Amino acid sequence: MRLAGLALGIAIAQLAAGAAIAADVARRPAAPQPMPVPVALQPSFISEVRFGAFAHDPWSPEAGSANLHAEVLFAKPFTPADLFTSYFVPRPHIGASLNLGDATSFAFAGLTWTVDVTERVFVEASFGGAIHNGETGRVIPADRSALGCSPLFRESASIGFRLSQNWNVMATVEHLSNAGICNQNRGLTNIGARFGYSF
Structure with missing residues (x-):
């Protein structure tokens, strides 16, 4: 009888110890789960699209008409981690300017x-080339500009304001010329406004 009582006492003690351990484990906070690693989104191939209108060279024989403008800017080929250095990496662009006259x-x-310049204000410059349907001959009509040849160099400068995360508006001046490479070089200088949508 004594042995049976002793065995029963040991069994009860073991059950009590197991219950205490289980309760202690239940009270312990769960081990923190590792944070999911954020997945870097691939940048869009197209960075921005723009559209607008320009006064067509108000100081030239072609004055008095307007151009509709459309442009696509592509993502930078790479983006340095340093913000200042990233400003020196350009975005490629293509576009067209359709004269309405x-x-x-x-x-x-x-x-x-x-x-x-600030969180909302930015400045911009571009450089490239353009092909055109303007006058390149030796005899030029009185209402047309003597552009000398095609293609021409094209430069532009803009100041812009971000209306939201995606939309912006900018004032732009653009100039086309052959830099004196051809015999005639009247060039074109257009001024206008554009809206841009960034992806």
């Missing part, structure tokens, strides 16, 4: 550099 239209391509 009987003046010069052109298509263009090149590189664009954008620099933030």
Whole structure:
């Protein structure tokens, strides 16, 4: 009888110890789960699209008409971690400017550099080339500009304001010329406004 009582006492003690351990484990906070590693989204191949209107060279024989403008900017080929250094990496662009009168239209391509002045204000410069349907001959009609040759160099400068995370508006001046490479070099200088949508 004594042995049976002793065995029963040991069994009860073991059950009590097991229950105490189980309760202690239940009270312990769960081990923290590792945070999921954020997945870096691949940048879009297209960085931004733009559209707008320009006064067509108000100081030239072709004055008095307007151009509709469209442009696509592509993502930078790489983006340095340092913000200042990243400003020196341009975005490639292509675009077209369609004259609504009987003046010069052109298509263009090149590189664009954008620099933030504040969180909303930015400035921009671009450089590239353009092909056009303007006058390149020796005899030029009185209402047309003597562009000398095609293609031409194209430069532009803009100041812009970000309306939201995606939308911006900018004032732009662009100039096309052959830099004196051809016999005639009247060039074109257009001024206008554009809206941009960033992806």
